[in-house]
Amino acid sequence: MLEFQQDNQFFIFNFDRTFKQQHQFFDPSFWQAQQRILGSAKGRGTTYFLATQDWFGVNCALRHYYRGGLWGKFNKDRYTFSTLSQTRSFAEFSLLQRLYEAGLPVPKPIGAHIKKGKIGVCYQADILTEKIENAQDLTALLQNQSLSDKTWQQIGGLIRQLHDLQICHTDLNAHNILVQNTEQAQKCWLLDFDKCGEKSGDFWKAENLNRLHRSFMKETERMKIQFTEQNWTELMFGYHQHFNQKDKP
CATH class of the missing domain: 3.30.200 (Phosphorylase Kinase; domain 1)
Structure with a gap:
């Protein structure tokens, strides 16, 4: 530094x-x-x-x-x-x-x-x-295509990693997720950590996820993105799956 x-x-x-x-x-x-x-x-x-x-x-x-x-x-x-x-x-x-x-x-x-x-x-x-190369704002991508279940699960796993570090992304919304196209697969990134930081306890984590869900619902109406409740189910599966796997040898 x-x-x-x-x-x-x-x-x-x-x-x-x-x-x-x-x-x-x-x-x-x-x-x-x-x-x-x-x-x-x-x-x-x-x-x-x-x-x-x-x-x-x-x-x-x-x-x-x-x-x-x-x-x-x-x-x-x-x-x-x-x-x-x-x-x-x-x-x-x-x-x-x-x-x-x-x-x-x-x-x-x-x-x-x-x-x-x-x-x-x-x-x-x-x-x-x-600068994340070959990447698109998730909402821009969802205007033209849907995501695989695996990618939705990946997003959920990323949020779980953040929460496990006790970091609250205070502006967690669909625009602050990037999807990068690589030769192997789609890789998701989290952006814009202005005013974010550490929080103790777990009481805030459900509301943090609810904020993201509201963002998807809003952009479904406003931007006509391809998002369904099944997509959210897969995201939450990834969130809980990461928790279940993190302590495995």
């Missing part, structure tokens, strides 16, 4: 080598000048996909943190600073690294950045993560 400060900016990187331009890695115009922008995706803001395989070992996704809801109309991207580890980008970087080291299919965190305001009360944040 490489951590450093430059004036009112703080950086952390998941590599050991030093780049002359590393303080510019969170500026889309830098990557544009380098002709390394592969594409982009619109959400709350714009996520840029970057050709960085030769530098970092993987291509990357660059995301700026934006506020949502009514508050976001008045304050689009500033957050109150308390400690560096609790800032949005540094906290998500740390959690992703923990999950990545535990073997969960999450994007590898590459870097995080915050820029404090002149007074130091507020900050803006960015994060660089691995």
Whole structure:
């Protein structure tokens, strides 16, 4: 890990080598000048996909943190600073690294950045993560095809692994699951761990799953995705099957 400060900016990187331009890695115009922008995706803001395989070992996704809801109309991207580890980008970087080291299919965190305001009360944040190649948002995929029972079970197993680590994905929905097509099979990934973290006990786990189920039902109406209650049964089978198998030799 490489951590450093430059004036009112703080950086952390998941590599050991030093780049002359590393303080510019969170500026889309830098990557544009380098002709390394592969594409982009619109959400709350714009996520840029970057050709960085030769530098970092993987291509990357660059995301700026934006506020949502009514508050976001008045304050689009500033957050109150308390400690560096609790800032949005540094906290998500740390959690992703923990999950990545535990073997969960999450994007590898590459870097995080915050820029404090002149007074130091507020900050803006960015994060660089691995770009998952040959992958589609689950909802986009389900608009055109159905998934096999095995893939639904795989999704359930992934959520169980997360829950067994006592990690609550506070925005667990169908858009935060990616399906990657490999030569062998479909591989599922979990995304967007902003504001997520560890929770004790088990009381929250059923509601976390219910949130995901509501998301599927909503997108069945809104996006006409191919989703049935049998699909959910298979997902839950994978969730409980992972629990039954984890202690087997």
